[in-house]
Amino acid sequence: MKKNILVIPGDGIGPEVTAWGKAVLTEIAELSGHEFTFDEGLMGHAAIEAEGNPLPDETLEKARRSDAILFGAVGHALYDNDPSLKVRPEQGLLKIRKELGLYANLRPILLFDELLEASSIKSSILKGTDILFFRELTGDVYFGEKQRSEDRNTASDLMIYHKYEVERIAHKAFEAAMQRGRKLCSVDKANVLESSRLWRETVQEVAKSYPEVETVHMFVDNAAMQLIKDPKQFDVVLTANLFGDILTDEASQIAGSMGMLASASVGDGTGFFEPIHGSAHDIAGKNIANPLASILSVALMLEISFGLKEEAQLIISAIDQVLKEGYRTADIADKNTSASHLLGTAEMGGLVLKFIKQ
Amino acid sequence: MKKNILVIPGDGIGPEVTAWGKAVLTEIAELSGHEFTFDEGLMGHAAIEAEGNPLPDETLEKARRSDAILFGAVGHALYDNDPSLKVRPEQGLLKIRKELGLYANLRPILLFDELLEASSIKSSILKGTDILFFRELTGDVYFGEKQRSEDRNTASDLMIYHKYEVERIAHKAFEAAMQRGRKLCSVDKANVLESSRLWRETVQEVAKSYPEVETVHMFVDNAAMQLIKDPKQFDVVLTANLFGDILTDEASQIAGSMGMLASASVGDGTGFFEPIHGSAHDIAGKNIANPLASILSVALMLEISFGLKEEAQLIISAIDQVLKEGYRTADIADKNTSASHLLGTAEMGGLVLKFIKQ
Numbered sequence: 001m002k003k004n005i006l007v008i009p010g011d012g013i014g015p016e017v018t019a020w021g022k023a024v025l026t027e028i029a030e031l032s033g034h035e036f037t038f039d040e041g042l043m044g045h046a047a048i049e050a051e052g053n054p055l056p057d058e059t060l061e062k063a064r065r066s067d068a069i070l071f072g073a074v075g076h077a078l079y080d081n082d083p084s085l086k087v088r089p090e091q092g093l094l095k096i097r098k099e100l101g102l103y104a105n106l107r108p109i110l111l112f113d114e115l116l117e118a119s120s121i122k123s124s125i126l127k128g129t130d131i132l133f134f135r136e137l138t139g140d141v142y143f144g145e146k147q148r149s150e151d152r153n154t155a156s157d158l159m160i161y162h163k164y165e166v167e168r169i170a171h172k173a174f175e176a177a178m179q180r181g182r183k184l185c186s187v188d189k190a191n192v193l194e195s196s197r198l199w200r201e202t203v204q205e206v207a208k209s210y211p212e213v214e215t216v217h218m219f220v221d222n223a224a225m226q227l228i229k230d231p232k233q234f235d236v237v238l239t240a241n242l243f244g245d246i247l248t249d250e251a252s253q254i255a256g257s258m259g260m261l262a263s264a265s266v267g268d269g270t271g272f273f274e275p276i277h278g279s280a281h282d283i284a285g286k287n288i289a290n291p292l293a294s295i296l297s298v299a300l301m302l303e304i305s306f307g308l309k310e311e312a313q314l315i316i317s318a319i320d321q322v323l324k325e326g327y328r329t330a331d332i333a334d335k336n337t338s339a340s341h342l343l344g345t346a347e348m349g350g351l352v353l354k355f356i357k358q
Numbered sequence: 359m360k361k362n363i364l365v366i367p368g369d370g371i372g373p374e375v376t377a378w379g380k381a382v383l384t385e386i387a388e389l390s391g392h393e394f395t396f397d398e399g400l401m402g403h404a405a406i407e408a409e410g411n412p413l414p415d416e417t418l419e420k421a422r423r424s425d426a427i428l429f430g431a432v433g434h435a436l437y438d439n440d441p442s443l444k445v446r447p448e449q450g451l452l453k454i455r456k457e458l459g460l461y462a463n464l465r466p467i468l469l470f471d472e473l474l475e476a477s478s479i480k481s482s483i484l485k486g487t488d489i490l491f492f493r494e495l496t497g498d499v500y501f502g503e504k505q506r507s508e509d510r511n512t513a514s515d516l517m518i519y520h521k522y523e524v525e526r527i528a529h530k531a532f533e534a535a536m537q538r539g540r541k542l543c544s545v546d547k548a549n550v551l552e553s554s555r556l557w558r559e560t561v562q563e564v565a566k567s568y569p570e571v572e573t574v575h576m577f578v579d580n581a582a583m584q585l586i587k588d589p590k591q592f593d594v595v596l597t598a599n600l601f602g603d604i605l606t607d608e609a610s611q612i613a614g615s616m617g618m619l620a621s622a623s624v625g626d627g628t629g630f631f632e633p634i635h636g637s638a639h640d641i642a643g644k645n646i647a648n649p650l651a652s653i654l655s656v657a658l659m660l661e662i663s664f665g666l667k668e669e670a671q672l673i674i675s676a677i678d679q680v681l682k683e684g685y686r687t688a689d690i691a692d693k694n695t696s697a698s699h700l701l702g703t704a705e706m707g708g709l710v711l712k713f714i715k716q
């Protein structure tokens with residue numbers, strides 16, 4: 001198999017974690033005899049600095065030509081502190097999602113037994129949890145019209161959904177549920193929002209084609225609570241762009257740390273793989289960041305875009321092994337982690353590579 | 359002191375918990391010599407059934423004339439299952455919030471030591487947590503224009519804020535922070551939403567008048583995570599209507615159960631006090647619901663609307679006592695709760711009354 005992969009490191013800790021995702025891909029190619037070639041693209045603050053544009057045409061062109069994309073993160077304190085700046089790193093990410101038609105963002109909440117104790121939630125509550133989020137990614141208040149009044153005293157964003165947008169991701173989520181626990185929870189705020197009522201009606205309709213799947217509808221406020229109270233009740237969770245953004249970050253605490261969660265964005269064409277964590281400027285360049293989410297993003301890429309299930313499993317087993325031997329980055333360390341087992345980004349990445357080879 | 363209180367029981371478990379809030383008010387009147395008179399109003403599904411209107415004019419008139427309002431909950435499975443229904447219970451609640459100008463919803467996350475173990479979060483993470491949420495309550499996507507296309511295939515809600523709406527609640531939140539830990543966290547999604555950028559700019563401006571308060575700005579996805587990861591970092595949290603709805607329900611897990619959280623909605627006139635839990639049809643009428651959130655709403659009313667701090671403290675002490683003696687409703691029971699200490703709604707309410715008298 002010959003595949004061309006576009007790497008977009010982005011901002012903050014993006015480059016340092018993505019380097020390890022790429023290293024793992026190179027190792028897998030070597031072991032399996034597949035040929036992976038790499039290209040690199042600019043996005044976010046890095047692209048604004050270099051070209052004044054958070055998503056240069058060249059990056060988009062490369063993305064369209066590639067077989068899969070490995071992405072790091074975008075964002076920078078500069079823009080967070082000054083809301084009036086017009087050109088912003090996140091615009092690059094939103095634009096590439098829209099341009100590539102990446103309407104379904106899959107976020108598996110993968111629990112490593114070894115990390116149960118690293119969570120702030122009791123391990124008895126967590127044990128056995130296995131959730132797959134389907135977050136809609138190209139609609140909602142993210143992409144609806146934005147307005148600012150001339151006097152700058154009124155601002156608005158349009159929260160909008162079209163039926164076909166709900167249908168296509170609902171089908172994907174139900175199909176996934178059929179392959180898993182056959183339970184689907186659709187999250188909305190239909191008691192208040194018209195767009196949520198369209199969402200709920202449409203999911204109710206699509207559900208009819210999947211009678212084997214037990215479907216429930218939950219309000220987003222309740223879902224935010226239930227995720228912590230009793231995460232085991234969930235199998236597939238299907239939700240809109242904004243609610244999915246909030247709920248999946250929250251759910252990262254189930255997996256012990258945001259540094260452990262990968263996501264796959266799929267839709268009309270090339271798949272896009274990224275950690276769910278952000279650019280985390282405060283720890284960038286310090287060799288502290290956890291590279292496992294980027295490495296797990298690579299596992300998702302191998303499985304989803306290239307159909308290489310065994311190779312994906314090899315990566316997950318290697319991570320499992322590393323964790324079993326007690327190695328941790330700071331974000332997943334607990335009181336049982338000895339100083340000699342507390343690793344930096346590069347050491348953790350290197351160790352995973354070593355275990356993949358073995 | 360002579361006060362007239364409007365009781366709006368609403369739907370589901372609303373009536374059975376509100377009955378105990380009212381009973382506590384009656385007891386406090388007796389003990390303190392204040393005179394509380396009561397009136398009752400219809401709202402929600404109950405009002406739709408009786409008058410075809412989720413907020414009859416009569417209820418609104420009574421609300422305007424009263425010195426404070428004790429509210430239960432609204433909502434019914436009927437409407438949740440059929441998103442196409444035009445007249446809905448929640449419209450009553452939204453309308454009364456708007457009509458009475460209740461723009462600031464205060465949700466204190468009050469932790470009873472005895473309940474630390476009832477939470478799914480580790481007690482070591484929780485201990486010492488004390489958060490006061492300020493949720494904006496009369497703006498945002500809740501009240502922006504709703505549209506449905508003629509073919510019913512497109513639906514939208516306008517997420518909109520005016521600067522004065524952000525200013526007035528920000529001042530309230532900063533003033534509260536000055537009386538507490540002098541820390542304020544404003545939550546938004548300014549990296550994506552124009553309304554959040556207005557929110558952030560405005561809070562940055564208002565913050566200048568409170569230089570003693572340490573102000574941070576957090577994206578809502580991160581906040582949803584941080585609340586579970588490290589709740590102790592928060593003092594006052596200030597946020598918009600929709601984000602506040604989600605985050606406060608999530609934060610209920612810090613207090614062990616939604617059944618323990620009260621809220622106060624204040625603004626231009628009469629204060630409005632209610633549990634943060636919903637109507638919970640599934641357990642309505644079964645004498646299972648926890649009446650403590652309604653009783654705690656009464657404590658908030660006494661303190662905030664009537665300035666009766668001692669009486670409010672009396673109620674909280676009584677609840678503390680009841681919990682210390684091991685009594686629990688089902689939602690806050692844990693493995694240490696003996697069968698004889700597991701109480702129904704009426705038994706729990708009665709016991710709190712008894713401890714108030716003592």
Ligand SMILES: CC(C)[C@H](C(=O)O)[C@@H](O)C(=O)O
Pocket residue numbers: 074075090093245276278549550579
């Ligand atoms: C960086 C930001 C625009 C983005 C989002 O909100 O979608 C991020 O939080 C995510 O979840 O991928």
Ligand SMILES: CC(C)[C@H](C(=O)O)[C@@H](O)C(=O)O
Pocket residue numbers: 191192221432433448451603634636
């Ligand atoms: C019932 C519903 C309209 C309401 C809201 O979303 O505001 C409730 O969830 C709340 O938090 O008071």
